[in-house]
Amino acid sequence: MKKGYLIEFKNINKIFPGVVALDNVSFNIEKGEVHAIVGENGAGKSTLIKILSGVEQKDAGEIFIDGIEMFINNPKNALELGITCIYQELPLSPSLSIADNIFLGQEIKKFGFLNKSMQNNIAKQLFKEFDINVDPRTLVEKLSVSMQQITAIVKAMMKDAKVFIMDEPTATLGEHEVSRLFTFIEKIKGKGISILYISHRMDEIFGIADRVTVLKDGKFMGTRVVSEITKNELINLMSGQNIHDASLVYDPERAISQEIVLEIKNLFYKQLLQNINIKVRKGEILGITGLVGAGKTELLKCIYGIARLDRGEIIFNEKVLGVGGGDISTGFSVSGFVPEDRKREGLFLNLNIIKNISISSLRFLTTFTYINQKKETSLVKKNMRDLDIKASSILQQVQFLSGGNQQKVILSRWLSSYKKILLLDEPTRGVDVIAKIEIYKLINMLSKKGISIIFSSSDVSEVLSISDRVVTLRNGRIVNIFKKEGFNKEEVLRDIMFG
Numbered sequence: 001m002k003k004g005y006l007i008e009f010k011n012i013n014k015i016f017p018g019v020v021a022l023d024n025v026s027f028n029i030e031k032g033e034v035h036a037i038v039g040e041n042g043a044g045k046s047t048l049i050k051i052l053s054g055v056e057q058k059d060a061g062e063i064f065i066d067g068i069e070m071f072i073n074n075p076k077n078a079l080e081l082g083i084t085c086i087y088q089e090l091p092l093s094p095s096l097s098i099a100d101n102i103f104l105g106q107e108i109k110k111f112g113f114l115n116k117s118m119q120n121n122i123a124k125q126l127f128k129e130f131d132i133n134v135d136p137r138t139l140v141e142k143l144s145v146s147m148q149q150i151t152a153i154v155k156a157m158m159k160d161a162k163v164f165i166m167d168e169p170t171a172t173l174g175e176h177e178v179s180r181l182f183t184f185i186e187k188i189k190g191k192g193i194s195i196l197y198i199s200h201r202m203d204e205i206f207g208i209a210d211r212v213t214v215l216k217d218g219k220f221m222g223t224r225v226v227s228e229i230t231k232n233e234l235i236n237l238m239s240g241q242n243i244h245d246a247s248l249v250y251d252p253e254r255a256i257s258q259e260i261v262l263e264i265k266n267l268f269y270k271q272l273l274q275n276i277n278i279k280v281r282k283g284e285i286l287g288i289t290g291l292v293g294a295g296k297t298e299l300l301k302c303i304y305g306i307a308r309l310d311r312g313e314i315i316f317n318e319k320v321l322g323v324g325g326g327d328i329s330t331g332f333s334v335s336g337f338v339p340e341d342r343k344r345e346g347l348f349l350n351l352n353i354i355k356n357i358s359i360s361s362l363r364f365l366t367t368f369t370y371i372n373q374k375k376e377t378s379l380v381k382k383n384m385r386d387l388d389i390k391a392s393s394i395l396q397q398v399q400f401l402s403g404g405n406q407q408k409v410i411l412s413r414w415l416s417s418y419k420k421i422l423l424l425d426e427p428t429r430g431v432d433v434i435a436k437i438e439i440y441k442l443i444n445m446l447s448k449k450g451i452s453i454i455f456s457s458s459d460v461s462e463v464l465s466i467s468d469r470v471v472t473l474r475n476g477r478i479v480n481i482f483k484k485e486g487f488n489k490e491e492v493l494r495d496i497m498f499g
């Protein structure tokens with residue numbers, strides 16, 4: 001039996017000021033398939049799904065659903081057509097229970113009164129269909145991110161959803177949560193529902209997608225059956241270049257000195273970090289991994305000086321930076337920090353790219369309090385070239401850049417600021433594979449210049465491929481410190497999950 005097309009995109013065009021976000025894109029999505037969309041940062045993936053879900057309007061082209069042309073003018077239209085988007089901000093009320101969320105707006109009533117026990121029973125049954133045992137009276141705010149996503153999906157399925165759109169749904173999930181979400185996706189697919197899945201993680205595409213469509217600079221490059229293509233072929237299709245070995249990111253030729261530049265001694269911070277001891281060498285790349293909530297971000301913030309230690313010392317070049325209280329000025333002057341939540345902590349969204357990049361290099365760009373604008377512009381242009389930042393101009397406000405390009409802006413800010421230590425918190429989150437390789441190369445280059453890099457990531461494979469040593473954290477404590485020779489993915493996973 002030939003499966004029908006659920007959705008057909010025909011010659012979709014979308015132009016934003018200064019950029020063609022989608023250029024004549026045509027392809028289709030089958031019923032009951034997981035269809036991945038991949039492409040470099042700024043390729044047009046999010047724009048396409050915003051059009052499908054009614055958040056943006058196309059300039060030209062047609063969308064067919066079950067063979068009929070549909071006009072999706074707003075998000076409500078999309079929902080009525082069975083198109084549901086699982087965004088990072090989920091449409092749930094945190095202070096209500098799972099069942100109350102699922103039945104919100106479609107409550108079950110008996111003699112005019114809310115029938116809670118019936119709602120709870122049905123909700124429990126709905127989850128059971130997916131082999132998930134959960135108390136439907138649990139408040140949503142108590143749930144893990146993946147369970148919240150699942151709740152949002154179950155809620156939408158009550159309303160006859162046909163397609164779920166997921167734009168980087170695993171970005172905030174730990175490894176075990178990812179596997180739970182994937183099992184769940186397999187099950188909804190079995191019910192004939194399609195999933196449109198956007199991710200930069202190749203392992204995920206190859207683990208879960210049936211077909212994959214590649215966009216590049218707003219253009220359709222092709223759709224492939226995942227089982228018939230290799231990872232390298234896919235990356236080459238995305239980049240339009242021949243990248244031979246994407247997995248080669250560690251540079252063994254870097255000579256790391258034995259000189260200790262940073263020492264963390266008996267550090268305690270709230271209940272979040274307990275007795276942390278780490279020594280970091282000059283030019284070393286030190287990876288830190290752990291589940292969400294293990295304390296990675298807090299540790300970096302303590303080193304940077306924006307979190308006050310309760311006990312312990314942070315010693316830089318034999319000088320104590322923080323005794324029982326974080327010394328911000330010294331922390332700032334020796335280290336640069338790329339925070340995990342770029343929108344809230346890192347970027348000045350309404351400023352342009354120039355200001356966002358040059359802000360931490362002003363010391364080097366200023367003569368007698370005047371900013372040397374020529375120097376500033378050339379520095380920013382160089383950074384944009386080095387990291388391949390896609391924007392219509394250096395004057396563009398960063399709020400209009402694609403997610404990955406925002407991340408590159410924040411990273412490039414520190415690359416030219418001459419710090420001795422670089423603290424990177426999930427620096428490749430949302431960054432495309434090709435740019436990831438660029439970032440790894442830059443990290444190697446900085447470490448060759450003697451800069452020490454502390455790299456935190458919940459992506460265990462990534463941490464193991466780039467680092468000289470890897471620290472495993474669990475519940476605020478160090479479980480182990482692995483040396484390159486002793487790297488073992490299973491052991492690292494066991495450490496971070498079970499301690």
Ligand SMILES: Nc1ncnc2c1ncn2[C@@H]1O[C@H](COP(=O)(O)OP(=O)(O)OP(=O)(O)O)[C@@H](O)[C@H]1O
Pocket residue numbers: 016017019020021039040041042043044045046047048390391400401402403404405430432
């Ligand atoms: N509201 C907007 N105003 C101006 N330009 C925009 C707007 N939204 C997107 N763009 C531009 O359209 C292009 C496509 O962006 P889009 O967000 O679709 O990329 P993406 O493939 O999702 O990238 P990423 O992997 O980084 O999330 C980019 O050049 C982006 O800067």
Ligand SMILES: [Mg+2]
Pocket residue numbers: 045046047402403
């Ligand atoms: Mg995007």
